[in-house]
Amino acid sequence: MWDFSIGRSVAIMFGTWPFILFRMIVYFAMTLAYIAATGTGAGIGWGVGHIFADGGPEGTAFYGGIAGFALVSIALFWIREYILYVLKAGHIAVMVHLIDGRDVPGGQSQIAYAKAVVTQRFAEANILFVVDQLVKGAIRAVTGLLGGIAAFLPGLDGLVRFANTVIRISLTYVDEIILGYNIRIDSSSPFETARQGVVLYAQNGMKMVKNAVWLALILWGVTFVIFLLMLAPAGAVVYLLPGHLSGWGFVLAIVFAWALKAAFVEPFAIASLMQVYFKTIEGQVPDPDWDRRLSETSRQFRELKEKAMSSFDERPAGPAPQPSV
Numbered sequence: 001m002w003d004f005s006i007g008r009s010v011a012i013m014f015g016t017w018p019f020i021l022f023r024m025i026v027y028f029a030m031t032l033a034y035i036a037a038t039g040t041g042a043g044i045g046w047g048v049g050h051i052f053a054d055g056g057p058e059g060t061a062f063y064g065g066i067a068g069f070a071l072v073s074i075a076l077f078w079i080r081e082y083i084l085y086v087l088k089a090g091h092i093a094v095m096v097h098l099i100d101g102r103d104v105p106g107g108q109s110q111i112a113y114a115k116a117v118v119t120q121r122f123a124e125a126n127i128l129f130v131v132d133q134l135v136k137g138a139i140r141a142v143t144g145l146l147g148g149i150a151a152f153l154p155g156l157d158g159l160v161r162f163a164n165t166v167i168r169i170s171l172t173y174v175d176e177i178i179l180g181y182n183i184r185i186d187s188s189s190p191f192e193t194a195r196q197g198v199v200l201y202a203q204n205g206m207k208m209v210k211n212a213v214w215l216a217l218i219l220w221g222v223t224f225v226i227f228l229l230m231l232a233p234a235g236a237v238v239y240l241l242p243g244h245l246s247g248w249g250f251v252l253a254i255v256f257a258w259a260l261k262a263a264f265v266e267p268f269a270i271a272s273l274m275q276v277y278f279k280t281i282e283g284q285v286p287d288p289d290w291d292r293r294l295s296e297t298s299r300q301f302r303e304l305k306e307k308a309m310s311s312f313d314e315r316p317a318g319p320a321p322q323p324s325v
Contacts, residue, residue, distance in 0.1 A: 001214060002210075002211050002214040002215065002272075002276075003207070003211055003275075003276045003279070003280075004211060004215070004272040004273070004275045004276050005272075005275065006272070008271075008275060009268050009271040009272045009275070010268065012095055012098050012099065012267075012271040013264070013267050013268055013271060015094075015098050015104075016091060016094050016095060016098065016110065016267065018110045018111055019087075019090065019091040019094060019110065019111065019114075019267070020263065020264065020267065022087065022091075022111060023087060023091070023262060023263040023264075023267070024263045026083065026087060027258075027259040027260075027262045027263050028259050028263070030072075030076060030259065031255050031256060031258075031259045033072050033075075033076075034069060034072050034255050035255075036068075037068035037069060037071055037072045038068045038069050038072075039068070040068055041066070041067045041068025041069070041071075086111075086115060086118075088176065088179075089114075089118045089122070089128055089179060089183075090111060090114030090115050090117075090118050091114065091267060091270075092176055092179055092180045092183065092270060092274075093114040093117040093118055093183050094110050094113070094114050095180065095267070095270065095271055095274060096180050096183050096184045096274070099271070099274055099275060099278060100184070100278075117183065118183070121182065121183055121186075121187075121190060122190055127190060128179075128190070130307075131179075131182070131190050131191060131194050131304075132175050132179065133300075134191075134194070134300045134301075134303055134304045134307070135174070135175045135178045135179075135194050135197075135198060135300075135304070136174075136175045136300075137298065137299070137300025137301070138198045138294060138298045138300045138301035138304060139171055139174045139175065139178075139198065139201070140171075140298070140300075141294060141297045141298035141300075141301060142171075142198070142201065142202045142205055142294070171209070171212060172216070172269075173212075173266070173269050173270050173273055174201060174208075174212070174273075176270045176273075176274075177197075177201070177270070177273050177274055177277050178194055178197035178198060178201065179194075180270070180274045180277075180278075181193065181196075181197040181200070181277065181278075181281075182194055182197060184278070189308060191304055191307040191308040192308035194304060194308075195286075195291075195301070195304045195305055195308050196286045198294065198301065198304070199286035199287060199290050199291050199294065200277075200281045200284060200286055201277070202287075202290045202293075202294060203284070203286070203287045203290045204277075204280045204281060204284075207276070207280055208273075208276065208277065208280070211272075211273065211276045212273060215269055215272055215273065219261075219265055219268075219269055222265055223257060223261050223265060226256075226257045226260050226261060226265075227253055227254065227257040230253045230256035230257045230260070231253045233256065
């Protein structure tokens with residue numbers, strides 16, 4: 001079935017409890033921001049509707065809620081780089097140490113320690129964000145190069161499309177796995193290391209995708225249960241909002257479920273896939289044939305290589321290497 005240990009993934013999560021707590025605070029703060037903005041927008045719309053709307057305040061309350069929801073979404077879009085830099089990358093840095101059996105600081109000092117590791121590797125959030133986006137684009141090309149399953153299921157186009165959709169969704173956390181590889185090997189060139197990581201993933205693609213699909217199925221089940229459990233508190237929140245906003249109960253249940261998923265489920269998924277990836281690539285080197293195939297099919301992979309080359313070109317010349325003895 002799968003090649004990761006569920007027990008070990010859970011142990012890694014408990015071992016990084018300061019980051020789990022940090023995730024809970026951040027993502028539930030986002031949830032509260034959504035609730036507050038939606039409620040405030042609905043309240044303003046309700047008041048405006050009483051004064052100006054001929055059809056009653058319900059419609060304006062609904063549109064006010066949409067406006068508040070949209071404003072929070074825009075704000076979160078602009079701070080996504082900081083969240084990626086401190087929260088995701090820092091957590092992965094500590095996970096890598098635990099997977100390799102290395103000691104990391106305990107308690108809240110984990111966060112400061114991880115931030116220092118990430119800063120050393122990437123210098124600024126923008127570099128990490130660019131690497132992350134290029135890796136995501138390059139990984140999308142991997143599924144096509146793996147051939148999918150279309151050749152084995154002629155005439156079953158609907159089933160093929162569904163299966164390939166499952167595969168694409170299962171690759172949600174691959175960029176985090178490559179980031180973990182980048183941190184693990186302690187490279188001085190994040191773009192070059194990311195290129196190597198993508199090639200290593202591609203040449204072991206069938207095994208990685210198999211585990212990612214199994215993990216995606218597990219996580220979908222857990223997330224759906226979380227969503228059902230969140231319907232009740234979301235309905236209670238909507239009941240307190242002004243106007244007839246019953247449709248928002250479903251939306252807020254999704255937001256609640258998203259917050260719990262980001263706080264607990266995502267770290268479990270990342271820890272599981274990193275176990276498989278690190279074990280699978282042990283002793284391997286990037287296959288030049290896969291490097292060439294990715295270069296031919298993925299614009300993002302070519303850009304990753306170009307940035308890797310330019311980072312080498314811009315590096316100041318140091319002392320000549322000494323021959324080993």
